[in-house]
Amino acid sequence: MTHHSPDNELGFETRAIHAGQSPEPVTGAVTVPIFQTSTYAQEGLGRPYQGVYEYARTINPTRSALEACIASLEDGTYGLAFASGLATASNLMNLLSAGDHVIVGDDVYGGTYRLFTAVMQKFGLSFDFVDTSNIESLEQYVRPQTKMLWIETPTNPLLKLTDLEAAAAFAHRHNLISVVDNTFLTPWNQRPLSLGIDVVVHSATKYLGGHSDVVLGVMATRSREIYENQKFHQNAVGAVCGPFDAWLVMRGLKTLSVRMARHAENATALARLCTAHPAVEKVYYPGLSDHPQYALAQRQMRTPGGMVSLVLKGGLEAARACMESFKLFTLAESLGGVESLADHPAIMTHASIPADRRAELGITDGLIRLSIGIETYEDLRTDLLRGLEAAARAAELSPAI
Ligand SMILES: Cc1ncc(COP(=O)(O)O)c(C=O)c1O
Structure with a gap:
């Protein structure tokens, strides 16, 4: 299941090891198996297995376990995993439409800058790269078309910080979707959703995986609307991660x-x-x-x-x-x-x-x-x-x- 309600009774370390990861029902295997399959036997014509499992781009149980785990660790309700951090960022752009405007931190990861300027701009999105460490100064950049605020804190590579509570309040005031790239700190250090931010995104390639052996991205949110949009595009666009990579990140999370x-x-x-x-x-x-x-x-x-x-x-x-x-x-x-x-x-x-x-x-x-x-x-x-x-x-x- 990709859905997971935050269970605040369990500690972070416990959830890092157990969230989304019950023993496998056929053999009791303690570790979630790598479901290396592209498709599933159907129960009858038009009847996917258990009403859910039809094709592995849409759903894969190894990926689902990771998605539940990251949702829990970020104090979110929903999680989704993708082929890379940038694939995740790219999927998030589907929350926007041509003509929309985004306020972005001015020293975000170079690949994020490139995605926004060299790829997304040609689809009619526009971006202002500004210093988000001073939230009051952001007012001047808000236009009727502004729909999203994209923050990295600390920034890469200059380690400037943004006050996330202030950023979330600013975003709510202007009806913007607030997104925080939490790659540098991970949920062990900082939980943006608990401070009112709408979406957390990660390059799990970094600390979440933790062993420099996998490229993968994840996002987490408490908003059902955002999740449904993102789940639809995960399948419609198709930048999913493979089950082995999902498994590697889950293994990394246990020692986060x-x-x-x-x-x-x-x-x-x-x-x-x-x-x-x-x-x-x-x-x-x-x-x-x-x-x-x-x-x-x-x-x-x-x-x-x-x-x-x-x-x-x-x-x-x-x-x-x-x-x-x-x-x-x-x-x-x-x-x-x-x-x-x-x-x-x-x-x-x-x-x-x-x-x-x-x-x-x-x-x-x-x-x-x-x-x-x-x-x-x-x-x-x-x-x-x-x-x-x-x-x-x-x-x-x-x-x-
Ligand atoms: C802060 C940050 N966000 C996003 C990314 C992109 O992630 P990936 O390389 O997994 O696509 C990176 C990669 O270096 C990063 O450092």
Whole structure:
């Protein structure tokens, strides 16, 4: 069943392991089986199995278990799973029609920016990319055609926050559907639906899956109307995930809470280490007391998460020296896996944002984004210091930058 009523009597960790996942009735298998089938035997002509199972794009029991689990973890009523985070975002665009306008955060994931500007715009949707960290300033962008508010908090890669209660109130006042991309924090850290947001979307490729072995997306909502629209389009558009991928994400979810706690513990210690290092110009991490929205972070998020961004003195050459001298931090796109990764947003994840726009946003050539994994802290510390020392040497060699 994709429907799941939030059962607040059970704790988060319990629901991460059990929600949507009763033992399988034929054998008692404790783990939800991977229903690797495209179709189901019908009970008679025009009679799908149990009145439900007809074709696996429409419904698959492994996918349904994941959908129920994510609905529960996000304190939602309904969940849906798709082929990727972007497939989920794309499905959500079906809540809109040609002529509609969307207010979007100004440093959302580059692929989201590309989906909206290079794909959705040609179907007659329009987008304003604005700083959602100041909700009052959003009033000026609301038009009669505005139908949706799309937020990432913390943002990627600059870790700016948006006050979700204020955002939800603003959206309700203007009758907008509010959407939060909760990829960076996961429901263990932040539950937007409980703060009045209409829809949560995730790249489950990241922390929810947690092991860098699957590409998948999910959404959750409490609104029956939104769910029915999205369920219809999940089937009509067809960007569903496969059952094995759904199973991998479900397996990841079982350890979400212990992983997220360790990610945050390692990230907090490493962010503090960086603030004191001479190679570093600036550290972005909502767990540092000099983060401009530290108070909001304390109120809205259980922990500051596992993502840390740094600006290195010496620009691109320092960033290159740092990243190429790492032995543990793997130079790779993506984030949220158990292993630590290093990304250079301007060249890698955010290259699809035009250079002048990147400069406006502060995505400079010296900026690196670290996805802090759950390896032994001392090993990460040694590796990061190795990188920072290499950056310092490179900055000395190119002082003019
Ligand atoms: C915050 C955020 N949202 C959405 C996506 C897109 O997800 P996917 O790569 O699963 O399509 C990403 C991917 O990097 C992301 O970081």
